[in-house]
Amino acid sequence: MNQARPAPSMRRSPRLLLAIALVLAAGSVPAGNAFAGDAAWRDAIAWQGATARMQSDGAGWRLQRKDGAVVAIPAQPMRTQTASPMFDGLFALAQAELTKAQVESISDNAYDRGKPIPCACFETGEKWRYVWTRDLAFAADLALAKLRPERTRNALRFKLSDLRAGGPQGTFVVQDTGSGGSWPISSDRVVWFLAARGLVDAAPNDADAKRFNEEVWTALTDTLAQDREFVFDANMGLYRGETSFLDWREQSYPTWTADDVAFIAQSFALSTNVLHYEALRLAERMARERGDARSDGYAQQAKALAAQIDRRFWREDRGLYMSYIGTAAHPAAFEAYDLLGLSLLIDSGVAPDARARRALANYPMLDSGSPVIWPQQPGIAIYHNRAIWPFVSAYSLRAARKLDDARRIEREVRSILRGAALAGSNMENYELLTQAVHVDEGALSGPVVNSPRQLWSVAGALQMVMEGVFGLEPDGSLAPKLPASLVPMLFGERDRIALHTADRDIVLVRPSTIEGDLLVAGDVTREGTRETVTLVARRSAAKETTAALDAAAFAPPSPAAPSPVRDAKAWRIDLPAQHRLYVDGALHDDASPNARTVRLAKRDGRQCVSTTRVENGIESLHSQTRCVGDEIVVNGEWPRSWRAPKAGRYAFSVEFTNTHGPINTGITAAVKTLVAQCDGVAEQRGTLVMPHGAAMQRSSEVVIDVPGGASCRFAIHDGINMSYLTHNARYTGGVGGIDGPINDATLGALHGVAVGAAQQESAR
Structure with a gap:
């Protein structure tokens, strides 16, 4: 992609753009409060010169989106009763779109040559007719597991697989096609357990639910064991791999990673590590429930991982947790932050309270909403870069509720509502400043891809209403945390609003006077299925940062690598x-x-x-890394031998070429195990990851301890990759699928180097 700096007009202050837009917008509001005209939000939402309008027609709603087209929304099983037809109608729209997502077959050109595959599942979006692990899992965690448990279980089962080759046998979560040939370059498949957790937590009331719980337990233990062997870095105490969701590397990683996926395979991401932490906590709990002796081990692993997450990703000068850091050899801090990783971290409880509050307050936002990454990257088209993603806004809303951050709760609620109203659908994403579904900027236009009724956006809209406004927690408890600034829109002149679901009616009663910025539960009365919560006002605990970052600010381009x-x-x-x-x-x-x-x-x-x-x-973002030091080169037939000149720690990697797929997708990242047998010490082993790429590369490293003068013998054994899964016998988008698994690369020299004291210290 074009790496030139954006033109000055593109770097214009977002605050200036928004100020101009608010003056021009129909129904513009008084200065000092972008949402003061809340009467308009009841029937219409005006934004930057465009207006969406909602009208109840007795049998449902009619939404006139910003281009004038009308969307008919039928009445739905669940309903809200507020002063805002816009709010009530958009809740019905999300339910209608969830119904459309329920399909009996799915398809994708990379599987079965695009032919329909039977599956009583959810398709990912209007433009995405397949089931993807992370999309499904995040959507299920937000709302689907609660609203459609049977279908959610079925869809999650579709992403489990045994092995058609390799071993040991077991049940594993599928990592979808991705950078450099999928897992373990991308290693966030454990997000599946975030979704399964909500179904396991629900009391099993039928045979299928009980069976699913056992399937979760088996997949959890097998997948965690596999990731512990091939993805976990014991020296760093973290799991390697790409950021979850942010999987188009040039959007949020340095542009040179377009040709260097090996860096991503060896780096460490906040979101992916938090997801592993959550999976370990679930494993601990399920093991204790079963009296399984592994419970203490899972608990210890989770505790140790939490400590390393907090230590490694915190950046004190920004008061933020970084999105990712460098490799074990060079674990440099990156000026890269992402809202999903931060929100998952806060929700997990790993971050200490003071840091969590500071980080969420420091993460930038606009009236339009919160960007999914910060800072924005120059010369990169709009997609993850310069964008709002509603499902991420929903996770930010969840984090804000946990920390009683009234200001961010309000902004995320309004962002989700506004985007759906103006577009007439719960879209995949929006441009950051305009919240438009597409902005024309030549080569940088975007969002590059944007699908209506995107599943996780639909789930985010449902979560925003049920959890974000009415306080219906994932465990079924009620804990409303409603910003006082939303009262005019939702209550109007009413003294109460209501949410009616299949099995309960939740009524929120406003206080007679409001002195504070956050309304929380006071008295709660229950009569049959009706629960009435009298709200009381208090001051929120969160404080605004005094040095707010410009949400749309650009970082400088990455420099060239240094030349020592x-x-x-x-x-x-x-x-x-x-x-x-x-x-x-x-x-x-x-x-x-x-x-x-x-x-x-x-x-x-x-x-x-x-x-x-x-x-x-x-x-x-950083330049490419350059390492200096005397190298050891070992050639010849495998197994290869080498004598250590002196005692110490040595890092070994292999030159390789893996041309079994393009650099941006596939399932054939080569994964091998390097086994070192050195005199006087026990056998040592570690993982060599070799992603797709046209040129000769270096694999990930294996660090071993060697006594002085010892002879070492190196062998390479097969590991495992996603082509070994039975699930991928359907894969027709490249090699390693329908024609059989492939876990191979052309190997060159074995390279070794002594690990310096500074690097050993940084890895502790």
Whole structure:
């Protein structure tokens, strides 16, 4: 993609753009409160010169979206009674779109050559007719498991598989096609258990629910064991792999990862690690319920992982948790933050309360809503970059409710409502400033892809009403946390609003006076299926940040990789103005207005360096990493032998080429196990990951301890990849599917290097 900087008009302040838009908008509101005209929000929503209108017609609703087209919305089984036909009608729209998503067969061109596959499932969207693990799981966690448990169980089962090759046998969650050939470059398939948790928590009331619980337990233990072997980095205490959901790497990773997926395979992502933490907690609980001896082990793993998540991803200078960090060899901090990872972290309880509050308050937002990443990346088309995704807004809403952040609760509720009203559907995503479904900016136009009735957006809209407004928690308890600023829209002149579901009626009664910004439960009375909650006002605990970040601000482009030059006793690195230098994961030299030469003293063992550029107080994503140090090269037939010149820790990787698929998709990332048998120590082993790519690359590393003078013998054994799953016998989008599994790469030299003390320390 074009990496040129955006034109000045594209970098215009979002606050200026919004101020202009509010002046021009029909039904514009008084200065100082973008939502003061709440009477309009009852029947119409005006935004940047466009208006959507909702009208009840007795048998349902009629929504006139911003382009003038009318969407007929039939009455639905669940309904709300508020002062806002817009709110009530959009709740009906989400239910109608959920019904449309319920299908008896699914299809995708990469499976069975596009032929229908029988499955009483949910399709992912109007443009996405298949079932994807993460889309389904997030949608189920938000709302589907509660509203459609039987169909949700069935859809989740579709994403379980045994092995048609390799071993050991078991039941595993499917990682869908993805960067570099799928798992373990992408390793967030454990999100499946976030969805299953809601179904396991519900009391099994029939044989199928009980059977599903046992299926969850089997898949959980088998998948966690597999990930522990091939994805977990014991030195870092974290799971490797790509960010969850943000899986179009150029959108949120440095642009050079377009050709370097190996970096992503070896890096560590906040969201993916939080999902593993949640899976471990579920495993601990289910093990205790069964009297299984593994419960303590799962508990210890979860506790240790939580500590490393909080330690590794927290960035004190920003008061935010980073979206991802570098590799074990160079675990550098990245100026990259994402709303889903942060929201999942807050909901998990891993983040200490003070940090959680600070991070959510610091994460930027606009009147239009919250961007899914920050900062925005230059020269990248709109999709994850410069975008709002309603399902992520729903997770942000959940996190805001946990922290009593009235301001963010309000913004996320309005963002979800506004997007659906103006577009006439719960869309996949929106452009950040305009909340439009498409903005024309030439090569940077977008969102690049945008589907109506996207399943997780539909689920997010349902969660926003049931949980976000009426306080219906995932466990069935009631805990409304309603911003006082939403009272004019929802209550109008009424003293109460109601949610009617299949098995309960929830009534919220407004207080006679409101002194505070958050309405919470006071007295609760129950009569049959009717629960009446009298709200009381209080001050929310969250405080606005005093140095709010510009949500639409761009980072500088990533710089070129540094070129260390060998000197007598040092490495000489030329550092341009405004560049930072990182060494072995730590900041070594801060940005300066002047170009300079940095001398890096030579040390025993490898040293790894990268640079970033700082402009307007924002740091770019890192350059590619360059490592220096005396290398060991071992060639010959496998097994290969080598004698250690001195005792120490050594990192070994393999040169390889894997041309079994394109760099952006497939199921044939090669996964092998390097086994080292050195004199005087027990056998050591680790995973070599070799993603797709046209050029010769280096695999992930295996670090071993070697006594001085010891001879070591290296062998390579087969690991496992997604082509081994029976599920992928249907795959026709590339090799490794219908014609049989492939877990292979062309191997070159085995490379080793002594690991320096600084790198050993950073990995502790």
